[in-house]
Amino acid sequence: MDRKIHSIILITVDSLRSDHLSIYGYNRRTSPFIDKLAKSGILLTQTFANAPYTTASINSMLTSRYPLMGTERYTNTNRGKTLPEVLKENGFYTLGFHSNPWFLIYHFGKGFDIFLDPYSEHHRKQKFTTKVMNFAMKKILGKIKAPYATAEELNEAVLKTLTQLKDYKKLFLWIHYMDVHEPYLPKTWHFTRKKLSYSYVLNLMRKKNESPESLTDSERELILRLYDDKIWELDKELSHLVNDLSDHLDLEKTLIIFTADHGEAFGERGAYGHCANNNLNLHRELLHIPMIFWSENNDTLSKFYHIEQSNRISKIFSLMDLGPTILNLLGIKIPSSFLGRDLINDKIQYVISQGVVAPDPNIEKYVKTNERAHAITNVEHKLIWWEQREYTELYNLVADPLEQQNIANENLELVHSLKSIIKREISQYSKPEEDEKLKKAIKNLKLKGKI
Template identity: 30%
Template sequence: MFIFILSLFLAGFLNERCHAASSDKNFNIVLITIDTLRVDHLSCYGYKRNTSPNIDKIAEKGIIFKNAIAPSSWTAPSMASLFTSVYPINHGVIHGLGYKINKNKQEVFSDELVTLAEVLQYGYTTFGVASNLHLSEKFGFARGFDYFKCLSFLPAPPVNEAIYQWEDEIKKSNKFFLWVHYFDPHYRYKARSPWIEQYTSQALTRKLNLSKKSWFELSKLIPKFKEDPQALSNLVALYDSEINYVDSHVGELIRKFELDNNALIIITSDHGEGFLEHGQLGHGNNLYQETIHIPLIVKLPNSIKKEIVKKYVNLVDIMPTILHILDVNPPEQTLGKAFLEKKGSLFWLKKKLLRKDGVEYNFSELDVISILKTIITAEWKYLYNYKNETEQLYNIKSDPLELHNLVDKNTKQCNKLK
């Protein structure tokens, strides 16, 4: 079990510039969530490898949010927060399938919470495909969907095929909302051709023997990768080839339904992934930036211009943003803030985005006990471990990789954030 407080103090101005011209609400909405996708491993975010050419095409006509934060570092709580615009302490999806000690604690989020799909169902035909069992009907993620499938932990091709089976229904829809959750590039990483050959050799990746280690045993590989930088490099190469792989299927889906024309497209992730930046592999076990800093790309209908936004936003902001664009009042439960608004016939980046939240919640994917708190501002990040009573303080503006703990050098700032 993990406990943390995630607070964002966002005061300031987004650039107040026109981004899209369309007052017509007759557009489709496409939400693409990609599991375990690190923001700094996408080429549209400046990564050295060309991992995401299809996503890049969307980004070239969209808004790239440089500082999007996930409300958890693993899937179920993050996605429940996205669909309800409340934090895990509010929606109650904490343990998911990871809680094996007492299966009665595998939570479904409350019936009192209205989901994004339930709101959109009044004007849209709703379709959802999720390739992650944590996002199944059992936990409430099918609520509000006219058509829904959960495909265990399958790779991208069956996900697209499931959507293609609804092709007639999608094309007959006056308006549709489509949610797609791809499992790739989640561990266990596979060597995806032809991209892996651009990054390393198949022979070297086979030596990693990942097929013998499940997700729950990933921590056992840490000593091996600490001792062998080349092996770690090959592990990252596998991960990057998986990003290329899922990106190719995102592109295929976009082209199949011509979604790049008249659709609101949102591409994001549930969390990131660690590669020993702070001594850990995977996710769900810490609150460092590599696991909670995620991509967020928003392409508005008929948009042709790229914008870059550096202010902080959160997955809980997605639901109110979509509803604000549609001139629909969000449910009373909503804790997120819309980051876009419509003025007349134009969409604009919202001028002011203020947030002062303090949210405490539990989450677990590994049945490991840990108690953590983090507070993030535009410049500072404070972490506290209740179990061993240790503090960390980072200037994430000058030290985005969180390499230099300033807790002993800046007690004044620590005290401000406690």
């Protein structure tokens, strides 16, 4: 094992798109501390989520497997080992801190010695949408309480736990922040430049989700500024966290990884948010995410410099590849169940991302499957394939990085080639018995006249 790394700190931010960070070229200075980490660490410019929503994306990160396996909606953490389990088996004490109720429902705590949501047990059991509505009422009534634990509260819980821990030699710490997730209710109003009533902001959030076409230009701009305010506030809390961690950990023997589970849409294709109103989106605004590796000791990052002889790496990468990369850095054998690739040693030619459309209540009674979409991204092109509809979108990422011009009809050979790669990848891990179950369920529905 590489003795230089004794602690791994994995920081994930919910709903953070890379192009709203100044280090990725954004016109507002939203992230001075994150920029500092990137400039003195390793910045990846072409990292993509494997799914556009949290449950599937985090599952892929933890298991190093594709989001959709067979006819499932997302890979199950019970299939193979998770990254925390592997690290725990190799002597790491594993800590996880979050404030998302889905994390417990979908067993994301598998492999953690401590997996903590500082929010109350009562709120933890509620659906996130219910938490947001309760939060909205408290705002209106003047009882200020966020619908999740804030970064400040999470940091406090992390530091308190580290103070109490004594008997560990190696540490894996995962912190998932919800601050950038809607509703975008800032404390400082840094970019909005004026304080707005919470009821006004909450009504604006409702409007963008329910009728985005009715938003005025000034409202669209305000939504962006509110989102940027939340990034700016989180950036300050991250600065405080890293500074305070130095009291508990040797930062020269610590690797900090900063990333996100997915991005956020701001009306690029009509809708806002991520998969709002069952609007599945596999475009850049939802999939392109930040990825930064940082350590106080440059020797810890030395393996990265051999990739492109620079601290700014354009090699394509995904959350699925994070686990194998971490294990390689530590000198730990990568489990055979991990399907991702190691950034340092492997040739990564493409990233596959997947998602499902909202449940069909008729089929839901029989099998957990819905219309699936797949995206394959390489350095030059991106293909989106809607499996059931047999509809494809193809984009030239060099000429059209924002994915506005579908050129599929003019490039049928390339479409076929990229689609074949997707089919080959997903067919390797499909379960025949599940596929047969799906066929029987659909046949029964047709006989009953329901579809």
